Amino acid sequence: MEKITLAGKNLQELEAFMIDKGQSKFRAKQLYNWIYLKSVKDIDSMTDLSISVREMLKKETQMSSISIKDKQVSHDGTMKYLFELSDGNFTEAVLMRFDNRANLTACISTQVGCPMGCSFCATAKLGFKRNLQVDEIIQQIYLIQADTGLKVTNIVYMGQGEPLLNMENLLASIKIFREQFQIGARRITVSTCGIIPGINKLAEMDFQSTLAISLHAPNQQVRKDIMPVAKKYEYDELIKSLKQYTEMTGRRITIEYVLIKGINDSVENAKELAKNIIKLKSNVNLIVYNENEKSPYKKPTGDTIQKFKYILEAAGKKVTIRLERGADIDAACGQLSAKFSAKD
Ligand code: SAH
16 A cells, blocks of 8 residues: 655645544644644654554655655755655755855755756756656655754745746645745745746736746847747747736846856846846846856856946846855756666
């Protein structure tokens, strides 16, 4: 008999299960808290449940269906987790702490590999395997909490894959993070490479979390050279749909822009970008390119980065430069590229 997986179940499902086993709703609530708020590693740690209830749970259930295959810790405290899925595939997540903040931010995956093929991204080199199921998205956070004994406070959907191509599971997972893990909508960010129908759908549903867009280019010409998605969803159309998104939701979006030496980092590029996004309710997050063996691109000099930032600021944009985290363990942006299992 296959065991029931606990992490991912909602309260009603846990109640139905416990009642079926002759237990009370109250016991189900205790179980629920152990999974989502305390995120214990195993059933034996659920100390307010009787030994016989725990024995029953051990026989009938498992905490999660995915497992931590490997964990690497960077000198800056960033941790990269490699998860093994029940079909032998792998995916990854990253946990970041920022010294001066109590925040604990987890960067999670929505797909195994990625189908988008951005020329600068290591994950793209893996190709696409499959979408993650809701449980597999949820369990990344459960396992990180169980492993560290800490509560994740912020979630960014910036790991492997394109979240808006796994829309149903994306939205279902956000609902569970909000309701069951009690992580506020405003502490959740979804990053997309620019899937226009997905953005429009989020606008229609009055999306409450932050939308980040990997724009990475000042115009269609540059964008289509580095991001194949631009051939299908063109620059001007994308900006239009983002504008509509901000108007419909009233929310500010984040524009992500990876600075790559000689590709999109010139003064002209900055000016053209500023012109194109000036009317868009947005902040800009500049990401210094993370060099990796799989790609020939280089990062710009500090001087070039500052100039680029200054031009956007002079045009009235709020600009942040994203700190590089966990580069020494290949956990920085665009570096998530776990090897697949031997049987593939
Ligand atoms: N598919 C989504 C989610 C991935 S988020 C999206 O495209 O937004 C990962 C972010 O890291 C994206 O903004 C991606 O463009 C960026 N990235 C990829 N490779 C990178 C690299 N080598 N250095 C810095 N950022 C990179």
